[in-house]
Ligand SMILES: [Zn+2]
């Protein structure tokens with residue numbers, strides 16, 4: 467309204483001379499505009515999607531193992547953590563069947579020297595649980611986690627934290643690490659370019675409801691061609707006091723949010739740390755509310771032979787022919803319960819299905835566009851699964867059971 471009034475006043479109050487003058491310049495503008503218009507028809511965008519080259523072949527569908535893990539947990543090497551020694555985290559993980567853990571202590575609490583703190587802790591070893599090397603890159607522009615199968619020079623990443631993205635990106639590349647954006651819509655959200663990251667924390671802590679904006683950011687990044695893996699992380703800081711340990715003011719959190727809330731599943735080629743990191747990078751990943759909740763698996767049959775050819779994280783060229791998709795829940799489902807399976811296509815709701823039984827399965831068919839990118843991903847809602855070791859988490863994750871990574875068509879692997 468204000469803008470309209472301003473415009474009206476201008477036209478009335480201008481003397482005739484000025485009006486004529488502006489009419490002439492208007493004509494010139496018109497001439498210029500038509501010039502531009504003809505130039506525009508000839509314009510070609512050098513960034514326009516072109517024919518994709520040969521895509522990497524799809525990895526084996528059978529040669530691998532499902533592993534469940536925790537990708538965001540703080541030990542006593544983070545200052546605000548309480549009653550959470552590394553030994554306690556590992557023992558708990560083993561007890562609930564967690565296969566891999568990345569202890570991600572705040573690097574700023576040790577001036578970037580994660581190597582001589584978390585990784586040098588005599589308790590940082592396990593014969594049962596795969597331990598990834600990592601840390602929470604804790605900066606004024608937000609937080610990110612590093613996942614690595616072997617020790618790397620974390621100090622270098624810490625030292626460049628206040629530099630421009632182009633500098634940080636080069637260091638990240640040299641270190642050959644997997645970098646992940648943490649709690650992207652919450653406090654201390656990841657504030658760097660998403661071009662530098664391999665994954666995004668779309669499910670932070672047992673409180674599922676606070677992750678809606680993280681999912682929105684993920685869909686924006688996927689829609690713009692970034693093949694980012696979605697992963698979970700409890701971000702737990704506090705353990706349950708044992709022996710002579712005194713409870714702290716945040717001890718109550720240990721019963722609501724701890725290792726495995728949520729749980730990130732990977733389909734890895736082997737039970738090794740490197741295979742876990744590779745699976746995270748490639749996106750053969752789904753997230754469940756806790757280690758006992760059913761696992762979401764998402765497959766596609768691309769050549770109508772009734773056999774599934776690809777799974778979440780995989781990317782192929784669209785053929786223009788219909789694709790049959792399958793969503794199945796594996797593991798312990800809550801008997802006689804109905805699960806609601808929501809399909810998201812290119813960021814928009816595509817379909818809702820119901821499934822029940824011992825191994826709930828649904829199938830649907832769609833034809834991904836021959837030209838341009840398409841992705842499909844899945845979220846599953848239904849009865850919550852009890853997690854007796856973290857009893858209050860069940861209520862916080864509510865009816866959110868799990869979610870898959872997308873199946874991709876025509877994504878540029880060199881983006
Ligand atoms: Zn953080």
Ligand SMILES: [Zn+2]
Nearest residue numbers: 538540602701
């Ligand atoms: Zn954290």
